[in-house]
Amino acid sequence: MKLLKVSAAVASVLTLSLAATACGKSDDGGSGGDKITIGIKFDQPGVGLKTQDGKYTGFDVDVATYVAKELGYEAGDIVWKQTPSAARETMIADGDVKFIAASYSINDKRKAKVDFAGPYFLAHQDLLLRADETSITKAGDLNSKKLCSVTGSTSAQNIKDELAPKADLQELGGYSECLNGLENKAVDALTTDDSILAGYASQKEHQGKFKLAGLKLSDENYGIGLKKGDKELRDKINKALEKMKSDGSWEKFVKANFGPANYKYEPAPAITETS
Template sequence: MKISKAAAAAAVAVALALTATACGGSDKDSASDAGASGGAKKDKIVIGIKFDQPGLGLKTPDGKYTGFDVDVATYVAKELGYQPDQIEFKQAVSAERENLISNGDVKLVVASYSINDKRKAKVDFAGPYLLAHQDLLVRADDTSITKAEDLNKKKLCSVTGSTSAQNVKTKLAPEADLQELPGYSECLTGLENKSVDALTTDDSILAGYAAQDKNKGKFKLVGLKLSDEKYGIGLKKGDTELQTKVNAALRKMVADGAWDAAVQKNFGPAGYKNEPAPQITEGS
């Protein structure tokens, strides 16, 4: 009986030791994985994009993501070591982009994000990767609007609170009848049924809407350059290492032709005359 108890005790001790060893190994692996998730092991990268801008960043009903910003983000992520299935796209509405970056909710923001000094006080940028301009979208058969001043006495549409529309009305066409609607889709409907005469915002955004299958042939860009909008990739302030890597990826995308291919794929059907890829000015 004593031998049996001793044997049993020994067996328990061995079992406990083995369990402890296994647990220890598991904890080590978990710690390794956890540490890797923080940057050593590239499990995934979270990138902020727009979900509602055709041609730039759009989440389709089947859960896919399309647009020029999506193509740029995917290319950059690949150069950073992430395959498409390792990318998590997160919606980045305009008012939340700085917060998403500062709070660490996203690693990058690629969302028609114009570089300006106010934003650079809070985040850093890589790029720019696209030079856009404020423009006008009109009906394809409209020959009466060829310059901003032609909007006088006409109905100009943009989204509520748009600085683009105010810019036109204040500086260029003071007699324009400004119609502010909740979204660009409503403006397009108005443009199609002739309740408005023109829609204004960045030409890249306008081209994206005009290039949609349901809109092909209905609208055209006037081709004005009412402002310069340099789209950059937002990232955490002070992360110069990431900034340098993203800039290198953007340069490579231009050099190997992928940038031009993405422009034609996403904007070409609208007859969008894009500027050449801009020189990278942010960071090194």
Template sequence: MKLRKVTAATAVALALATAATACGSDKKSDGGSSSGGKTIKVGIKFDQPGIGQKTPQGYSGFDVDVATYVAKQLGYNADQIEWKESKSADRETMLQRGDVDFIVASYSITPKRQAKVDFAGPYLLAHQDVLLRADDNSIKSPSDLNSKKLCSVTGSTSAQNVKDKLAPKANLQQYQTYSQCLTGLQNGAVDALTTDDSILAGYASQAAFKGKFKLGGFKMTNENYGIGVKKGSDLKAKINSALEKMVSDGSWETAVKKNFGPANYKNEPAPKIGNIVQ
């Protein structure tokens, strides 16, 4: 009888301890809080070398470095970041649904997107450009792309922009991925690859392609990369403060050189917060 009483008391104590633990656990599981919660969900690209890439070793790229710095300023260590793949077509929806707290994914600020989400930044001014073989001296301006084989991915507006406005006689080749375009450029199946210069520099900076490609430096459009947040989120102001600090302490320049340097990417100076270059 005495043994049963001890067992019952022990059971009650265990139940109380379990309940307390559960309460504590609930209190800590506000992933996405900007005030030091357990985790923060950040959207990046998983397939853009130099920008945002998932590898067996982890995540790398300029956007990853920017996101990690920003998260730290918000109170999160690197191991508290939950990375989410943010494909271009899904970014606004992911923010609106609350799937992520912010997105750093070569996300150009445009009026159409600003109607749906808010942007901190910009944190990088990129331009549409072309990637060429290092030994090709026949393409020195956009007009030289006439009669050349110009590659971009299916559905991209970049190549069509060149064909419509700059080189109407360009022979447009559309592949499924930029990696396929890069292979085509390497083996001579195409003469140029076009998209944002930052993305091109990221591909060209891969160890396997070092010294094989060069950027044209044509600056055909302005692409103001911003950090997307949900409409009305107070994270916008906090992220802007983090970006200003990243520039002032030299971390921004270090990240640029680390991720784009091998391609001799001539980046623009760090943009001022709220300064959208048209």
């Protein structure tokens, strides 16, 4: 009888210990070595890039790192996860990431599936052309051209619906694939946000090869995507974004990541995603 009581006591202690260990590994808190998984792009120089030596760089990376710190996580607590455009809503809904900062434009279709904090950046859809291209000066010129964008991006949808419905649009898995096609003359233009295009154009190996058309074809307000209904997290992230603007960090991040391309960026936008 005594043996049974001791065994029960040991089992109870083990159960509590295991439960405490599991709680310590969640990314709901922010201390004690907890981790937080954040979605970014891996192939957007200047915005979100995983380098060959395994480092993560770009404006979105800087913003996400800042926000994570305000939530209680150090840089070493962050697990970066690649989030392709077409998979962002699914990854949030499935809990694969805590939040996403990946040139993620806020729109009503997406807001039906996820919530956003922000916006924290205003970009515009533009075109990246070869440096010697002279026949494309406006959106309508794309109707007789081969155009590349990424599957699931708002840029591809804008082209299909409004800007150049007769363009020969190719949708690929990543912007780097489109860039290779542009350089090899398999396509005539790459379309996406000007911030992303500026990042590519500013890379040392690409300098002098490409140019931005300078067309403001749309307004793209970048927000931080999170699970639908998580008002507490949204409010915390918005507070962090406000602090990032007021303490000068936002300006610092923009200049560090887009400065080499002489990118004419917009001022930091007002926070609108509050309800």
